[in-house]
Each structure stands twice: as C-alpha cells, then as structure tokens.
Amino acid sequence: MPLSSATPRNKMEARELTLRYGSKVAIKQVSLAIPEHKVTALIGPSGCGKSTFLRSLNRMNDLIPGANHDGSVFLDGRSIHDRSLDVVDLRRRVGMVFQKSNPFPKSIFENVAYGLRVGGLKDKAKLAARVEKSLRGAALWDEVKDRLEESALGLSGGQQQRLCIARALAIEPEVLLMDEPASALDPIATAKIEELIHELKATYTIAIVTHNMQQAARVSDRTAFFYMGELVECGPTEQIFTNPHEKRTEDYVTGKFG
Amino acid sequence: MLDRQAVMQEQDLAPPVALPMLSPAARRRQLKEKAIAALITAVAFTGIAALVLILVFVAKEALLLVTDTAAREEASFSKMFLPQLVRKGKPLAYMWQPVSGVPKVSMIPLFIGTLKTTAVSMLVAVPLGIFGALFAAEFAPRRLREVLKPTIELLAGIPSVVLGFFALMVMASFLQDTFGFTSRLNAVVAGLGLALAIVPVIFTVTEDALTAVPRSYREASLALGATPWETAWKVVLPAAAPGILAACVLGFGRAIGETMIVLMASGNAAIVSANLGDSVRSLSATIAAEMGEVVVGSPHYALLFFIGVELFLFTFILNMLAGVWTKKVIQRLKGGAG
Numbered sequence: 001m002p003l004s005s006a007t008p009r010n011k012m013e014a015r016e017l018t019l020r021y022g023s024k025v026a027i028k029q030v031s032l033a034i035p036e037h038k039v040t041a042l043i044g045p046s047g048c049g050k051s052t053f054l055r056s057l058n059r060m061n062d063l064i065p066g067a068n069h070d071g072s073v074f075l076d077g078r079s080i081h082d083r084s085l086d087v088v089d090l091r092r093r094v095g096m097v098f099q100k101s102n103p104f105p106k107s108i109f110e111n112v113a114y115g116l117r118v119g120g121l122k123d124k125a126k127l128a129a130r131v132e133k134s135l136r137g138a139a140l141w142d143e144v145k146d147r148l149e150e151s152a153l154g155l156s157g158g159q160q161q162r163l164c165i166a167r168a169l170a171i172e173p174e175v176l177l178m179d180e181p182a183s184a185l186d187p188i189a190t191a192k193i194e195e196l197i198h199e200l201k202a203t204y205t206i207a208i209v210t211h212n213m214q215q216a217a218r219v220s221d222r223t224a225f226f227y228m229g230e231l232v233e234c235g236p237t238e239q240i241f242t243n244p245h246e247k248r249t250e251d252y253v254t255g256k257f258g
Numbered sequence: 259m260l261d262r263q264a265v266m267q268e269q270d271l272a273p274p275v276a277l278p279m280l281s282p283a284a285r286r287r288q289l290k291e292k293a294i295a296a297l298i299t300a301v302a303f304t305g306i307a308a309l310v311l312i313l314v315f316v317a318k319e320a321l322l323l324v325t326d327t328a329a330r331e332e333a334s335f336s337k338m339f340l341p342q343l344v345r346k347g348k349p350l351a352y353m354w355q356p357v358s359g360v361p362k363v364s365m366i367p368l369f370i371g372t373l374k375t376t377a378v379s380m381l382v383a384v385p386l387g388i389f390g391a392l393f394a395a396e397f398a399p400r401r402l403r404e405v406l407k408p409t410i411e412l413l414a415g416i417p418s419v420v421l422g423f424f425a426l427m428v429m430a431s432f433l434q435d436t437f438g439f440t441s442r443l444n445a446v447v448a449g450l451g452l453a454l455a456i457v458p459v460i461f462t463v464t465e466d467a468l469t470a471v472p473r474s475y476r477e478a479s480l481a482l483g484a485t486p487w488e489t490a491w492k493v494v495l496p497a498a499a500p501g502i503l504a505a506c507v508l509g510f511g512r513a514i515g516e517t518m519i520v521l522m523a524s525g526n527a528a529i530v531s532a533n534l535g536d537s538v539r540s541l542s543a544t545i546a547a548e549m550g551e552v553v554v555g556s557p558h559y560a561l562l563f564f565i566g567v568e569l570f571l572f573t574f575i576l577n578m579l580a581g582v583w584t585k586k587v588i589q590r591l592k593g594g595a596g
Contacts, residue, residue, distance in 0.1 A: 092483035102474035
C-alpha cells in the first residue's frame with residue numbers, strides 16, 4: 001500500500017503479544033504498530049481485548065494479580081519488558097487517560113502538578129507555567145483559570161476528563177493512550193475531546209480505544225479491529241471503514257454485530 | 259407563553275380523571291408499612307433514651323457538688339482546680355487525697371495522669387496503626403494481607419485485663435531494666451499497655467478507609483509515573499484522611515476511657531510531674547479504684563461522678579472537633595460537588 005511521502009516511524013510495536021489473566025487468554029499473539037504522530041484507533045466489541053492491549057502498552061496490566069504475557073512491546077525499538085527500562089520511566093513516556101475520568105480529590109492545580117511533582121519539579125514558577133501550558137493544551141484553561149485552587153471534583157464530567165488529559169500532558173509523554181475517553185460524556189463534551197485529539201497528534205503519538213465507530217472514523221488515521229482477543233485487521237481508517245479485507249471487520253463496522 | 263390547552267390537545271393528552279378509592283389491599287399495605295416504620299423508630303429511640311438516661315443519672319449524682327452544702331464546702335471548684343495550701347509552711351500544691359482528715363480534691367494530678375498515659379499511647383499507636391494499615395492495604399502481598407488483618411482484629415478482642423496483666427508483669431520489668439525507671443509502674447508502661455489496646459482499633463478503621471479509596475486513583479497516579487510509595491503517600495493517604503481521623507478519634511476515646519490497663523499498670527499515684535517515668539493516676543482508674551469504698555451521697559461520691567462527667571465531656575468535645583475537621587477535609591477533597 002502506498003504511504004505518504006514521509007513514511008511515519010513506528011513509535012511502538014507489539015510483537016506476538018499474548019496476555020493472560022491467570023490461565024484465561026485475553027489477547028492472542030497480537031502484532032500491531034503504533035505509528036508516530038498518528039492516531040491509532042482500537043475498535044471491537046466489548047471483551048475483545050482492546051483495552052487490555054492498550055493497558056499493556058504502559059504495563060498497567062502489571063497491577064492485576066495473575067496477569068502474565070508472552071511476546072513483547074517495543075518503544076522506539078526497545079522492549080518495554082526489558083530489565084533496563086524502569087516501569088516508572090516507561091509510564092512517564094507513555095501516558096494514559098482512563099475511561100472514567102478519575103481526577104484526584106485535590107485542587108485543579110494540584111491534579112495537573114502531581115505528575116510534575118513526583119517527577120521532581122519543585123520550582124513554583126516553572127510548575128505554574130507547566131500547569132497553565134497543560135491546561136491550555138487540553139482546552140480547559142479558560143474555564144478553570146480563576147478556580148485553580150478549587151477541588152477538581154467540582155468540575156463537570158467533560159471538564160474532569162479534559163483535566164485528566166491535561167494531567168497526562170503535563171509530564172510531556174511521547175505516547176498518549178486513551179481508553180474510551182469520551183464514553184461517559186455528552187455529545188458536546190465528546191466533540192471537544194475529539195477536537196483536542198486532532199490538535200494533540202502533532203505533538204504526541206496517540207492510541208485510542210473506542211466503542212464508538214463514528215468516533216474512530218472521525219479521529220483516527222489508522223484503525224485496528226480486535227475480535228475475541230485477536231487482531232483481525234488493521235490499516236488506514238478509511239480502508240477499514242470502506243473496504244475492509246475481512247468479513248468480520250465488515251460485519252462489525254457496518255453494524256451487523258457488536 | 260405556550261397555550262397549555264393547545265399543547266395538551268395537540269398531543270392527545272387526556273384530561274384528569276377523579277381517582278377511585280384506595281383498594282383494601284393497598285390500604286393494608288400502607289398500614290403495614292407505617293406499623294413497621296413506627297416499630298423501628300421506637301427501637302432506635304429506646305437505644306438513644308438509654309444513653310441519655312445514663313448521662314442524666316451520672317450528671318445528677320455529680321450535681322450534689324453544687325446542691326449539697328457539705329460537698330460544696332469540701333469540694334468547691336477552686337479546691338478542685340486551683341493550688342491549695344496542703345501543709346503549713348509549704349508552697350501551694352495540687353493534691354488528690356479525698357479520704358483524709360482534710361480531704362484534698364485537686365483534679366489536676368488526675369488530669370495530668372490521664373493526659374500522660376493517653377499521650378504516650380497515642381504517640382505510639384497512631385503511627386503504628388496507620389503505617390501498619392498502609393502496609394497491609396498497599397504493599398503487603400495478598401496472602402499476607404489475608405492473614406494480617408484477622409490477626410490484628412483478633413488482638414482487638416483480647417480483654418483489657420489480660421493486656422493490663424501483660425503490661426504489669428512483663429512490660430513493666432522489661433522497661434524498667436531497659437530505661438531504669440525509678441517507679442516500676444509508670445505512665446510509659448500504662449501508655450504502652452493502652453497502645454496494645456488501641457493499635458488494632460486504629461489499624462482496622464484505617465485499613466478500611468484505605469481500601470475504600472477507589473482503585474482509579476491508584477491507577478491514575480501510577481500512570482503518571484509515580485512509584486507505589488508516592489501513590490500511597492500522596493494520593494491514597496490524603497484521600498482516606500477523613501476515615502483515618504475517625505480511626506484516631508476512636509482510638510483516643512478508647513485510650514481516655516480505658517480503665518483496667520491503666521489501673522493495673524500505671525502505679526496509681528496521683529503525682530504532679532512532667533516526668534513520664536513517674537507513677538500516674540488516671541481519671542478512669544480513680545473511679546474504678548475508689549467507687550467500691552465510697553460512702554453513697556458523700557462529697558467524695560459526688561466527685562467520682564463528676565470525674566465521669568469530665569471524661570464524657572472530653573470525648574464529646576474531641577468528637578465534635580473531629581467532626582468539624584472531617585467536614586472541612588471532605589469539603590476540601592470534594593469541593594462544590596460534595
């Protein structure tokens with residue numbers, strides 16, 4: 001398939017990744033590339049392993065007792081399971097936004113500053129500047145600039161989710177993983193998040209899990225279709241939605257099941 | 259303005275119909291509901307009434323200090339709270355000697371005794387309980403946690419007389435050998451004995467508060483590149499602050515009111531001093547030790563009830579302060595949302 005003149009580099013690659021919870025296989029031998037400065041959408045019915053795959057990209061699955069894996073994931077060509085790569089460093093480079101917005105019960109400012117503080121940044125002026133930059137980056141600054149000291153739990157659902165994005169952006173990761181970031185939001189808040197994703201891909205590499213196929217079609221450059229723990233098909237979003245090679249993909253994107 | 263009539267007609271909404279009488283079945287159901295609600299209310303109020311009656315009884319007996327002339331003479335408030343001339347030619351002093359030719363009824367030595375034992379026990383039990391709970395909730399492997407929690411809860415079930423006996427026989431000798439206390443039984447021994455009793459309380463309540471912190475907070479923190487320790491210290495602990503405060507208040511209530519351990523291990527000498535190595539007599543142990551021999555209706559009798567009122571007031575005030583503080587913390591955590 002012809003690619004645009006500057007072939008995008010693969011920021012992350014999963015190679016033959018199998019992940020089990022105990023003995024239950026959640027994803028089977030998935031090999032998938034996440035190209036740099038592109039949005040890769042992971043779609044598929046519930047329980048197909050797309051969220052598990054996303055969470056394995058920054059090793060969040062390590063937290064689940066009994067989770068184990070074969071194969072590996074590479075970040076800039078280095079295995080993220082290698083002993084020489086500390087998981088804390090990995091997570092600073094591969095940030096994550098969760099399905100349900102989960103701001104800390106702290107002030108708006110402290111939420112965004114948290115990642116910077118644990119990263120060792122103490123200088124108050126620098127902290128304030130980075131917080132502002134991140135909030136602007138998440139298109140939230142104008143709405144919260146006068147109430148930075150108020151609790152983040154007082155924000156609306158859409159604002160909370162953008163705060164979580166701002167919090168993830170603050171530590172300037174290279175990759176941003178988003179696990180159904182708009183599934184709990186109303187259409188207006190969703191539109192804002194999608195707009196934001198468009199802007200962010202200039203700076204970040206993004207992988208997004210979504211249930212919403214229109215959303216995948218709107219925001220992503222590439223789409224990967226997961227079914228029953230397997231990667232069925234992946235390719236440019238337009239091709240997946242208009243001319244899929246696999247019957248299962250076609251059935252899913254046309255709404256015959258799912 | 260909308261024409262309501264037109265809106266209703268346009269949607270083909272029916273005009274209101276007069277309701278028929280309540281069916282007998284529905285009436286019976288409603289009556290039954292009401293009867294059950296009344297019963298539950300009555301039971302609840304019985305419990306509250308019992309508590310209020312206890313309080314009224316204790317306060318009534320203590321009131322003799324005001325109403326009874328002999329008691330007013332012997333145990334006036336100035337005698338209870340201000341330094342008194344104990345012996346000619348000696349400086350004024352605080353002394354608790356309620357049974358004596360000239361009764362000396364200063365509350366100050368008892369306050370100091372309770373303060374010292376409670377302070378020692380809280381200083382030991384709060385960090386132990388909180389860090390133990392933090393370990394169990396955040397760092398212990400699942401198997402260990404499943405053993406740890408029931409074990410510590412079992413410790414809460416040990417009768418205080420057994421803890422007191424242990425403090426009296428084992429800890430007292432060990433601490434004296436180690437630190438060279440002049441009095442074998444003192445505030446440190448009693449305080450540590452009390453700590454044995456309140457660590458499980460603080461541990462259990464704190465552990466519950468920590469496990470109630472949503473997993474999403476931990477995930478968010480770890481995903482931002484925080485270590486498990488940073489997550490526990492900066493996210494989980496603050497989010498559980500109201501519960502941890504409640505744990506400390508509960509522990510404090512137990513420490514200030516606990517009688518048997520203090521009675522056995524404190525030495526029961528009403529001494530005014532700042533030295534933790536001196537024997538002490540606490541408010542609660544004083545009631546327990548003296549109530550058996552007191553003449554009913556005497557000033558001494560009223561004094562012991564007054565001590566009960568004081569104990570009640572201390573816990574009440576502390577609970578209130580803690581309540582206010584908890585509300586503030588929750589307000590700060592939740593903001594306008596909560």
